[in-house]
Amino acid sequence: MSYLYSTKQDCLNCKKQFESLKVRSKNCIVTHKDSDFCTYYKDAANPYFYEVFVCPDCGFAFTNNFSNKISDDKREIFRQKVTENWYKRQKYSFARNLGAAMEANKLALLTAKIVDEKSWVTAGLALRLGWLYRYQKKQEEELKFLTIARNLYLNAYENDGLRGYESPEINIIYLLGELSARVGDYDEAIKWFNKVTEHETKELHKAIVNQARDRWQDVRNELKKA
Template identity: 40%
Template sequence: MNREESLYDKNLTCLYCGHKFKSKQVLSRKAIVSKKDEDMCHYYEGENPYFYDAFVCPNCGFAFTSSFKKLNKIAMEELEDKYLNKIEIPQNLGGPRDIKQAEKSYKLALLCGTITKQKDLALAQICLRIAWLNRYQENKEEENRFLENALKLYTKAYETENLDANPANRDLILYLIGELNGRLGNIEETRKWFSIIIGNRQSDKAILNLTRERWLDYKYEQAT
């Protein structure tokens, strides 16, 4: 299948310089899931939508995701000082991407997001994606490094941001904190975080079921 047939152009406006540009996205009907890991990492036949969720402005080099908030003056100055004045602007990231280009786009977005103080949740999502891209490449060390970063950011977000406006999303974050701890070998932490979901009558039903099943896996793994 021609790669271009699975992709379309998304119109974007750079949050820093206002430049209008296009970046590829995968058509939802062409995104075919072949399997899913317990931390929600999907595997796709054909084009992978994860490759395309970080956008890099070809005019100034600023990289961002759809979760980024507007930049204030301080953030812009910090960005100029620590990033824009130092980089060579990548020109080849708006078209079809390979896994290395995808990883590069996310790493630039992580850098820009850290400098401009984006929300912990936005940064956590980027770290989790970078971990998954490394999982696809069987690079366990980098995968774990970014899982740890994602875990720290999700935990901080849970502890410092009010996530109650969207209970399903809050419960998903709780689940991910438990699951990422489990993947990194901190089973006691998994128990602690999963029990928050299991102990709350208001928990999202789908996530509650997932959590119960997953906890059985961990118990079984520990027993064998």
């Protein structure tokens, strides 16, 4: 597959090195983007499919956002819960279809839960899984994972902190509004969209502020209909 290239990863858990594929960025062609940033790509050259690295030896599944500090206690719990039931497989080191990407993402969510990853990291995995269900048009599962993502982002914003989060804070506030709107929590959505338009960095992020205004209006219209 010429749109893929191989990278070497060191497992954060067992330290063994393995190969994982990535999509060449020049081959990633965006066809469409949803209001919660879910992006659609032409053909199978979808970077979402390759974000999770799965160690073929121990089953540890992680992304670039994971912490490399794992306590001995957590390693032991991971060994008991996952590695003992894991048969060694290279499957995730090959080209992935949507199904394989979803499995890898679920493994990463499980891993994140066991090692108690930061809320925003786990939220990102849940959001991605929700989007992959959206690709499949499975709305019930999509909304389940969007709800999990919203609640974890809320915990990140209010308690856990955003240390290492790759985007400006205003993005997470927008997402809190957007995901609340999508799961039907309209009052919450209004609250967070308002926070976006009043944010201290609003002058720097006009695109997202305008998007929040549009989505605020959409939610108001939904409320009027109800």
